[in-house]
Amino acid sequence: MTPVNILIVDDREENIIALEALLKRDDIKMFSTTSPNEALKIAWETNIAIALVDVQMPEMDGFELVEMLKSNPRTKDILVIFVTAISKEAKYAVKGFGAGAVDYLYKPLDPYITSAKVDSFVQLARTQAEIKQKNDELQDYAIVVKNSADIITSVDAQSLRIVNINPTVEKIMGFRPDELVGKSIVDLAIDDHRAAFRKKLGEIIKDNLSYAIFEFKFETFDKRVIWIECRASYRNKIIFLNISDISPQKSYQEQLIKSKENAEYSKKVKETFLANMSHELRTPVNGIIGITSLLRKTGLTDQQKGMLDLLDTSSKSLLGVINDVLDISKIEAGKFSIVRTANNVYDIVNSVFNLLKFKADENNIEFLLDIEEEVPQYLMLDSLRLNQILMNLLSNALKFTERGYVKLKITVLQKHNDKVKIKFSVEDTGIGIPADRLNRIFESFEQAEEDTVSKYGGTGLGLTIVKKLAELKGGELTVSSQVGRGSTFNFVNWYTISLKPKDKQTPKTDKVLPPFNNVRVLVAEDNMVNQFMLSKILKDWNVEVEMVDNGRKVIEKLNNKDYDIILMDTHMPEMNGYQAAKTIRVDFEEPKRSIPIISLSAASYDHEQQEALSAGMNDVLSKPFQPYQLHEKISRLLRVDA
Incomplete structure (x- = not known):
């Protein structure tokens, strides 16, 4: 507890000592002097609450001293008690009270009366100090409320009418405070929000909430509509509201939502376009590769075989470009998955190396392979994607190296328990990359130089795919290069060491496929080349084939005839394959409802393949x-031993 300061003023030292002894206690701090002038100084410099002043003193009597204290704003609130030995006549008492005293003590002092009076005034001084503190705080709060950037108002809980409201309401809503006092706060809300606003205020009162936050629309004086955020508190039948204008934030949120919707729509459009492009590009390529395969089985001259080889190489090259574009799109759409299984690293690396060695030999480029002995033979990895990374890096190195060497080096950087950190390094003595373009070579459709495409060809997608694949696999791709001296690409990643996987039986693509006896197949395909190819393949397997070019005709045919299996393209005019499959699964009776359906899709996205299965395709x-892949699936669905 803070002590109360008491000042004792008496021209006789013994009187001061007597009073100090009488009043001494822990919650009182006493100051004393025999000089009125010294008393004025102490009162000015110290927060004196109570003064015990002797009336009769030389230099300046007690009345004069008190008048001077009361005339000064800093000391005017001191509680003065006169201590006197003069007559108790009324005229002296009146004079003392007129000077500003609150009470008298008469000498000789009665200890009990003196102690009791001083104690009561100590309590009074404490109360006054608390009141002053509260008043100061209220004044501070009043300043804060008055100058707040938000509307602050108190509302009668019974009538919901505004009791007080700060001037900020004029800045935000255009109403003067005196125009709103006595009006219902609910009337500030727009028509559509008034019922909900009233209900919310009712809930706050009913649940006696000390804090609630909610948003509504208000209408301003000039009929503008603004979004407001209310922070409400209920106490003593009054609702206190802090109201903020959040229209800018709402506008920004709406823009973000709109931007997100536009982005999602654009993404959907892009995916649809790429799905269609995949179908439109892969379908004719499928026809070219299929026809090439069929032609090889006919009697050919060496010249014709050479032409077929060129046709096969060109179609596969085109398919590679299509796959590059679609891979980039799938990665950007977040629909590219990495599947890790136990694989022989040496087999993957040697396969890529041997495949590209002929190209190096043709160009008289030394092609080197260096695998550190510490590299484990079997690792958990996505063989297809590692193959893709190495093929791209090595193909690039060979393409841009005119003399010297290209080297693939594989080393172990770290090993921890069953984890190993491996670096795949592709080093060449090629043309190199300028320093200012090192970062740009990983961007889509970018090349190291403006004329690179015309000199060396390519789409500029290879390194982009490698970079994105490396990141998807959790690895890191870096490059260092000097113009005219060559480049080094490093791919570093952690792998889990695995045991030797079980041997997989790889199908022989050139083996003679057994026929299907008494099997009727309905094929839905709108591309004429693919129709011819499928018809030829199926007839070679002794299959009875009927061909249609859209889903609606599939339904018509199935209504009139029985088939053992349907091969159906997904993208067709009038009715696509998804719609046709759903119709069969819902509208037909057994056994036709359960007829096996194989989707012959050029789809590149996993979700498109899932969509085919969800539509009812098997x-x-x-x-x-x-052809052997189609033969395997037909055999499995018809339960025929191949």
Whole structure:
């Protein structure tokens, strides 16, 4: 507890000592002097609450001293008690009270009366100090409320009418405070929000909430509509509201939502376009590869075989470009998955190396492979994607190296338990990359130089795919290069060491496929080349084939005839494959309802293949495909031993 300061003024020292002894206690701090002038100084410099002043003193009597204290704003609130030995006549008492005293003590002092009076005034001084503190705080709060950037108002809980409101309401809503006092706060809300606003205020009163936050629309004086955020508190039948104008934030949120919707729409449009492009590009490529395969089985001259080889190389090159574009799109759409299984790293690396060695030999480029002995043979990895990374890096190195060497080096950087950190390094002595373009070579459709495409060809997508694949696999791709001296690409990643996987039986693509006896197949395909190819392949397997070019005709045919299996393209005019499959599964009776359906799709996205299965198709075969793959799926669905 803060002590109360008491000042004792008496011209006789013994009187001061007597009073100090009488009043001494822990919650009182006493100051004393025999000089009125010294008393004025102490009162000015110290927060004196109570003064015990002797009336009769030389230099300046007590009345004069008190008049001077009361005339000064800093000391005017001191509680003065006169201590006197003069007559108790009324005229002296009146004079003392007129000077500003609150009470008298008469000498000789009665200890009990003196102690009791001083104690009561100590309590009074404490109360006054608390009141002053509260008043100061209220004044501070009043300043804060008056100058707040938000509307602050108190509302009668019974009538919901405004009791007080700060001037900020004029800045935000255009109403003067005196125009709103006595009006219902609910009337500030727009018509559509008034019922909900009233209900919300009712809930705050009913639940006696000390804090609630909510948003509504208010209408301003000039009929503008603004979004407001209310922070409400209920106490003593009054609702206190802090109201903020959040229209800018709402506008920004709406813009973000609109931008997000536009982005999602654009993404959907892009995916649809790429799905269609995938179908439109892969379908004719499938036809070219299929026809090439069929032609090889006919009698050919060496010249014709050479032409077929060129045709096969060109179609596969085109398919590679299509796959590059679609891979980039799938990665950007977040629909590219990495599937890790146990694989022989040496087999993958040697396969890529041997495939590209002929190209190096043709160009008289030394092609080197260096695998550190510490590299584990079997690792958990996505063999297809590692193959893709190495093929792109090595193909690039060979393309841009005119003399010297290209080297693939594989080393172990770190090992921890069953984890190993491996670096795949592709080093060449090629043309190199300028320093100012090192970062740009990983961007889509970018090349190291403006004339690179005309000199060396390519789409500029290879390194972009490698970079994105490396990141998807959790690895890191870096490059260092000097113009005219060559480049080094490093791919570093952690792998889990695995045991040797079980041997996989790889199908022989050139083996003679057994026929299907008494099997009727309905094929839905709108591309004429693919129609011819499928018809030829199926007839070679002794299959009875009927061909249609859209889903509606599939339904018509199935209504009038029985089939053992349907091969159906997904993208067709009038009715696509998804719609046709759903119709069969819903509208037909058994056994036709359960007829096996294989989707012959050029789809590149996993969700498109899932969509085919969800539509009721039994399996999916992606274009382009090899005849043995189609034979395997038909055999499985018809439960025929191949």
